[in-house]
Amino acid sequence: MARLSMLIDLRTCIGCHACSVACKAEFDVPLGTLRNTVKYVENGQAPQALRHFIPVLCNHCEDAPCTRVCPSRAVIRLDGGQVVIDKDRCRGKQECIEACPYGAITLHPDSHKAQKCTLCVHRTEQGQAPACVEACPTKTRIFGDLDDPGSELARRLAATPTVAWREHDGTRPKVRYVDTRGALPLLAEQTMNPRTQKQRR
Amino acid sequence: MDLNRRDLLRLGAAAAASLSAVGCAELTATRRADPAGWAGKSTGAITRIPTMCQSCTTACGVLATIKDGRLLQIVGNPEDPNSRGSVCAKGVAGPSILYDPFRVLYPLRRVGPRGSGQWRRITWEEAYAEIADKLKDIRERGHPEEFAFQQGRNRSADIINRFLDSYGTPSSFNHRALCSANRRAALLATVGDSDWDLGDYEHTDYILNFGCNWTEAMQGHIPIVTRIMQARANRGAKIVTFESRLSNTAAVSDEWFCVKPGTDGLIALALSHVICTEGLWNKAWLDRWSNYPADEYTRHLAPYTPELAERESGVPADTLRRLAREFAAKAPRCTTTSGRGSHAHYNGFYNDRAITVLNALVGNMGMEGGFCWHPLSTFDTKKQFPEPAPVPPKPTAKSVIADAKQWPLANAWNRMKVGEIVYLWIKERRQKISALMTYNTDQAWSWPEMQLVQEVLKDEELVPFHFCLDVMMSETAHLADLVLPWTTWLERWDIDARPPLGLIDYVGIRQPVVAPLGESKDVREIFPELARRIGGGMEQYFPWASVEEYLEQRYASVPGGFAFMRQHGAWIDPAKKPNYQPYERPLDAEELAGSSTDPQSGVITKGEDPKTKKPAAIGIVMDGVAVRGFTTPSRKLEVKSEAIVALGRGVDKVIEPLPVYLPIPDLAQGLADDQLIMISFKWNVHNAHRTMQSKWLMEIVSSNPAWMHPRTAKRLGLSQGDWIEVTGHRPRAGDVPRADGSPVGSQRTRVHLTEGVHPQVLAFSHNAGRWMGGPIAAPGSAADAWVPAPVGDRDAARVPWQDALRVPQNSLIPIYPDPTTGQQAWNDTVVRVRKA
Numbered sequence A: 001m002a003r004l005s006m007l008i009d010l011r012t013c014i015g016c017h018a019c020s021v022a023c024k025a026e027f028d029v030p031l032g033t034l035r036n037t038v039k040y041v042e043n044g045q046a047p048q049a050l051r052h053f054i055p056v057l058c059n060h061c062e063d064a065p066c067t068r069v070c071p072s073r074a075v076i077r078l079d080g081g082q083v084v085i086d087k088d089r090c091r092g093k094q095e096c097i098e099a100c101p102y103g104a105i106t107l108h109p110d111s112h113k114a115q116k117c118t119l120c121v122h123r124t125e126q127g128q129a130p131a132c133v134e135a136c137p138t139k140t141r142i143f144g145d146l147d148d149p150g151s152e153l154a155r156r157l158a159a160t161p162t163v164a165w166r167e168h169d170g171t172r173p174k175v176r177y178v179d180t181r182g183a184l185p186l187l188a189e190q191t192m193n194p195r196t197q198k199q200r201r
Numbered sequence B: 001m002d003l004n005r006r007d008l009l010r011l012g013a014a015a016a017a018s019l020s021a022v023g024c025a026e027l028t029a030t031r032r033a034d035p036a037g038w039a040g041k042s043t044g045a046i047t048r049i050p051t052m053c054q055s056c057t058t059a060c061g062v063l064a065t066i067k068d069g070r071l072l073q074i075v076g077n078p079e080d081p082n083s084r085g086s087v088c089a090k091g092v093a094g095p096s097i098l099y100d101p102f103r104v105l106y107p108l109r110r111v112g113p114r115g116s117g118q119w120r121r122i123t124w125e126e127a128y129a130e131i132a133d134k135l136k137d138i139r140e141r142g143h144p145e146e147f148a149f150q151q152g153r154n155r156s157a158d159i160i161n162r163f164l165d166s167y168g169t170p171s172s173f174n175h176r177a178l179c180s181a182n183r184r185a186a187l188l189a190t191v192g193d194s195d196w197d198l199g200d201y202e203h204t205d206y207i208l209n210f211g212c213n214w215t216e217a218m219q220g221h222i223p224i225v226t227r228i229m230q231a232r233a234n235r236g237a238k239i240v241t242f243e244s245r246l247s248n249t250a251a252v253s254d255e256w257f258c259v260k261p262g263t264d265g266l267i268a269l270a271l272s273h274v275i276c277t278e279g280l281w282n283k284a285w286l287d288r289w290s291n292y293p294a295d296e297y298t299r300h301l302a303p304y305t306p307e308l309a310e311r312e313s314g315v316p317a318d319t320l321r322r323l324a325r326e327f328a329a330k331a332p333r334c335t336t337t338s339g340r341g342s343h344a345h346y347n348g349f350y351n352d353r354a355i356t357v358l359n360a361l362v363g364n365m366g367m368e369g370g371f372c373w374h375p376l377s378t379f380d381t382k383k384q385f386p387e388p389a390p391v392p393p394k395p396t397a398k399s400v401i402a403d404a405k406q407w408p409l410a411n412a413w414n415r416m417k418v419g420e421i422v423y424l425w426i427k428e429r430r431q432k433i434s435a436l437m438t439y440n441t442d443q444a445w446s447w448p449e450m451q452l453v454q455e456v457l458k459d460e461e462l463v464p465f466h467f468c469l470d471v472m473m474s475e476t477a478h479l480a481d482l483v484l485p486w487t488t489w490l491e492r493w494d495i496d497a498r499p500p501l502g503l504i505d506y507v508g509i510r511q512p513v514v515a516p517l518g519e520s521k522d523v524r525e526i527f528p529e530l531a532r533r534i535g536g537g538m539e540q541y542f543p544w545a546s547v548e549e550y551l552e553q554r555y556a557s558v559p560g561g562f563a564f565m566r567q568h569g570a571w572i573d574p575a576k577k578p579n580y581q582p583y584e585r586p587l588d589a590e591e592l593a594g595s596s597t598d599p600q601s602g603v604i605t606k607g608e609d610p611k612t613k614k615p616a617a618i619g620i621v622m623d624g625v626a627v628r629g630f631t632t633p634s635r636k637l638e639v640k641s642e643a644i645v646a647l648g649r650g651v652d653k654v655i656e657p658l659p660v661y662l663p664i665p666d667l668a669q670g671l672a673d674d675q676l677i678m679i680s681f682k683w684n685v686h687n688a689h690r691t692m693q694s695k696w697l698m699e700i701v702s703s704n705p706a707w708m709h710p711r712t713a714k715r716l717g718l719s720q721g722d723w724i725e726v727t728g729h730r731p732r733a734g735d736v737p738r739a740d741g742s743p744v745g746s747q748r749t750r751v752h753l754t755e756g757v758h759p760q761v762l763a764f765s766h767n768a769g770r771w772m773g774g775p776i777a778a779p780g781s782a783a784d785a786w787v788p789a790p791v792g793d794r795d796a797a798r799v800p801w802q803d804a805l806r807v808p809q810n811s812l813i814p815i816y817p818d819p820t821t822g823q824q825a826w827n828d829t830v831v832r833v834r835k836a
């Protein structure tokens, strides 16, 4: 079993959204729902005002609350450690949507099933990088296996201090960031998708 | 606990399930046979077709992923030497542009009054017949100049010029003055060789950025930013930005200085002042290559102290001293970038002159890691990829508008023209227009004083016949008599290339990756057909049977020809070297044969310049060696330009020979409490009106509130999100048409309070405010009658940004040309703001 993950080096992110749009194209993610996006946060006062770009996606947490709450047991973990929704089992109960502290899961408006980032398992198992990684013009996103010490991901992680988004929540998020300007804390309690109220049918 | 948990995960579903009883288990699964729930689109039986993006004018090489005849995805083409496999969101959004549910896919003829939005679908045969009839009549009356052609930034100049030249009309109106005329003119006057500097960003250690937003926009966008980020990662390159707004480029810079608009040139002069007075210059280089003595330039710079620059721009004098020293210390591996922040001003030409000369002072010109350029702005159209014969001669008829004389630098080197005055001059009846074709632009929305453009387009006396080729119902198409469905960049052909960041020219191809949707067509098909129908000799210039046949001829010199291009997307001659220090290249015996040398200046001439009818300069003798030099009149880097002075004198204008700071007259008069300087900007996910058709890009940015500094808001009694009314004014002073201070227009919008904008500035993005084109581009609008029912895209019915602010900012901005080049001063509008 591997621990597939991503390293995002905020020093070279230009906030261009190529990653977000690549995800939209890859999965035809419906308008109004996001699996992957880039947050813009500002802090400081002129002349030292700053803007930070923080790409966000499902953290594929190692202690993932979404996997524990589904009455249909549709939120599952694959061999690579990816947390995915089993579309066949999902009955649209939305417990997982509520449970994710990052707002990374949304209800697909057409299928009425939960949808989220799969770390592009369909691509990675064929040796391709996730669509957002392939799209990034500045090579800000590094995909790899945390358990493979020879991977670029592991080497970069060993060489540079990294942090995760809301590490203190205890879900053990796997997406790591190089964050030299202290941007991640500014995301505070923001979520990827505005927290959706349950709309039980 | 952690370890146990991980171990449990590894045990798989059985172990996890047994824990579910205690409410903390997660389910694991191995990969199932049926991946339907997880699979995205880009795997399986796909093909990848290379082409070139045209969501902006950078034309990155891309690969289109096709499955079952449908475009699924756009990624970068690693074989493109300029973009090297990188693209931005606008390129990745290709499928949403191609499959825009609100595209116009059939020719339409208006049936109600112009602008009433009543259309009838017609056939191409009907459209061709009507257009050819009108154009034939105009041409046969002997007034080809009455057919005007309005284009945006396009990449099909070869076929367009062929059509217009063979028709004989000089009334070809473009957008250059709305874009980059000042920067181009500054380079042409100073360096000569090129109108587009290409810093050697990949190898640089230091970048001084004057209002250039290369993370978001800019010709060269992705090829530039990827190299700069590479220099940062690999060499620790430092980036310093002067900009009146916290653009994303300012945001990624190591230091950002929020400057008052229009002071970039003064900052460059103050930096130059420090470099010269402290002797941080490269004196040997200046002595050899500057046409103006270094000591005299130092004297010229005396008034431009860091203290003056601090007072005008807001950047502390000590900081300017430090930056000048840092910049000079990194020479020659240092360079500048400049963009609309520096040059889209009343004083923009001088600003970019000062910035260019700042580079010369430290001797980074043409050096590795320094300020470089390439003589070709596209592929080699002259020697390597010549136009197939017969090539039509240039028109002999005259266009008063295209040749507008009162901006002496507009057409001095290239025919840049003064785009923003076109509709004013049509209104003033300075030139008769009998037919207008709009192609790939939306002047009714994107031109300054857009109300005036609309008024002229609506007037059937001023513009008796107007046909528009575009992919969507644009604001301009809405004011046409015929709307022709254009192909997107994913359905058309071009031979193309852009100024090469690698400093070696190359050639690329744009090819259809799917068959054109509906009945959409490109000019490469339309123009030959029209030429045949108009006749009168025009048809002889379009002898090829198909676009493919034409391109086969054009790519003949590529090893493997057209077929290679279709397979790889780009080709670069491996024998060519980067264009470093082109001025030092010795002339060979063949070049020197039959030349003569002026004993005083050392300038070597040979033959006659076809334009000026004077002896053509080919180089200069330096220390006894004949070298190429700069392609300026003196064959040196022209710190002082007598040529621009003479051009000005020709139309009774005073143009300064040296870089100077020209205060913007209206701003120098001071601002009242409720007055701000409006600046305009672009978002990274948008380019022109076209990108607003993309649902994925609009989902990211669809709104344009007015950016305001919190201090200013406090003074005006405003809080975040408050409604304001903004009124734009014409300038009150300066050498500008109608400089009477009168209002241009008013708009209501909300304020967005941010530290990321200068306290005297109100910043509006250009990427919102359309009212035609369907509910994706124009939030809140209904799909018009011309739109076929949105099929195949369920997103069309759930556009979440229906309440977005949409402020057509060009209704506030006056026609405001720089007096030298005619470049539109986008960033100098004085606006009044009041709570609404």
Ligand code: SF4
Pocket (backbone or CB within 6 Å): A012, A013, A014, A015, A016, A017, A018, A019, A020, A038, A053, A055, A135, A136, A137, A138, A139, A140, A141
């Ligand atoms: S594509 Fe890369 S550079 Fe662009 S926003 Fe995403 S992570 Fe940042």
Ligand code: SF4
Pocket (backbone or CB within 6 Å): B053, B054, B055, B056, B057, B058, B059, B060, B083, B086, B087, B088, B089, B090, B091, B092, B220, B221, B222, B223
């Ligand atoms: S920079 Fe321009 S040409 Fe390149 S991918 Fe983006 S939109 Fe396309």
